[in-house]
Amino acid sequence: MSALAAVRLAVREFLATVELPGEVCVAVSGGADSVALAEATAYVARRQSFRTRALVIDHGLQEGSADVAAEAAAVVRKLGVETAEVRRVEVVGKGGPEAAARTARYRALREALSDGEGLVLLGHTLDDQAETVLLGLGRGSGPRSLAGMRPHDPPWGRPLLGITRVQTQQACVELGVQPWQDPHNADPRFTRVRLRSEVLPLLEDVLAGGVAPALARTAAQLRDDTEALDTLAARVHARAKQGRELDTAVLAVEPAAVRRRVLRRWLLDSGVRELTDAHLRSVDALVSRWRGQGGVWLPGNLEARRSRGRLSLAGPEPTTRGE
Template identity: 65%
Template sequence: MDRSSALTPLRAAVAGFARRHPADRWCVGLSGGADSLALTAVAAALKPTAALIVDHGLQTGSADVAAAAAAQARQLGCVDAQVISVDVGIEGGPEAAARTARYAALDAARGGAPVLLAHTLDDQAETVLLGLGRGSGPRSLAGMQIWDPPWGRPLLAVRRADTEAACAELGVTPWQDPHNTDPRYTRVRLRTEVLPLLEEVLAGGVAPALARTAAALREDNDALDALAAGHLAALCTDNGLPVAGLEDLPAALRRRVIRGWLLSVGASLLTDVQLRAVDALVADWHGQGGVAVSSPLRYQRLIVTRRAGLLTVASRPV
């Protein structure tokens, strides 16, 4: 291997991922941008790889962009390249709606294979900053996971500059998504304004530091989640979650037990604010009313109440 190659850090990252998470074949989520093109090239050189290109239909000429990405995937050695057209809704805003549609399409098309996504260390740093700004708790600050089945992110320790250099070495021209420079999007402003300013003020190294913080928090979260799962299995009943046994747990552990229980009874997309409000039914009980938590059904919400020493959940129409 040519150690001076711009592809070297990407090859090392993807090969390391393959050793830790074996699979006979892969799919790659390909947008046509530098990150996903570089990942596609490296993945296809290691094992049979199919490129999945999602056409969101949000920009003029998006079908042409998707077709060009499919052609590049075949040139880079992919065994297959599939363009998937999706309808993007409006729930949660344009970024969230597009992401929801994209992940659903990739999951439906992967045919049981893992899907590699080209998120880099720079993406991880932006994700941590978003979570920090929103006050969404340590789970959000822990950022993206390298392996979150069926999603694999082997490039989380690789810089965006490395993928751009790899594409130049490969002689492929990445698509420049105009959304990536549109200041209407929060992530774009983080990338182009906030992170450069932090790098200047703190004399560099901010993005790697944020990524290290995310890795440390993921380790802590994994350990606490494992402990919480044991407590939940011991406490949970068919009638609800007993307050006795929860009250004496440390707050961080207690909220994780509550989170696991809520997910098991149908809640979704739980926020730190919601979890703390439910936790107050245990740790700061003074006869308060129920707490609404998120449900996957648009026209239904779930209400958590405390009654006779139990936390219970009931559904209510919105």
């Protein structure tokens, strides 16, 4: 099977698993991954009768970025995408330029959807998944991070997680288009670039190949396990929740992996942000190692406390979602 046919098949199979909106959006950077994805989406759309729309984000981080964005929009129009628009964003915020650009990009993509509803396809490949798993492993981020990116995490869709970067590049060759080469993708200041250009090639050499697919398979296996545990945790959460509090007797008999998922959901839903593993384990100790100790201070000047067999949050009134 040709690379172009493989990309088209991956998109068709992914779209068969989701409820299709009337319009499918594709995030386009101008690189090989997003250009191949856009063409494949347009190809499937002609056979399944849905509209296609390309969203090109101009981060304004490089000289001539507006021209690059305009050219990307023109290319995918020629490849069959019905409409293509460029959205300029301002990259500001903490976490370094990579994180700030990502935050700005995802915000703009979400805002482009009508009422936040719909589907935006992203060009993440098997190689991106492998890099994500390595990053999570190196940071000790736990199984949720090692599980990598989900194929469908509404409104985001990632049809190409089984397609390699080489395949998207070859697909563009077959289409007769020259994708944009982002100079940031060769800049060793960025962690992902060094993973891509130094770490993964070394691992491929030492382990005799197949590392990226193996990491992607590991992510898929962990994702299945994580989703199963999340399902169990949701049931426990429903039993333990007493208004804005949690019943510690319900939590105490559960395995740590389930209990901490319940606590994580409770804290996030209660407005706690920048929650770390250390925070979560300290709150868990109020259940699993209760000795009458004091509360746990959390980001946002909130305090998790235990009293009369219940966990509660004290401090500024938490912003609660869904209540």
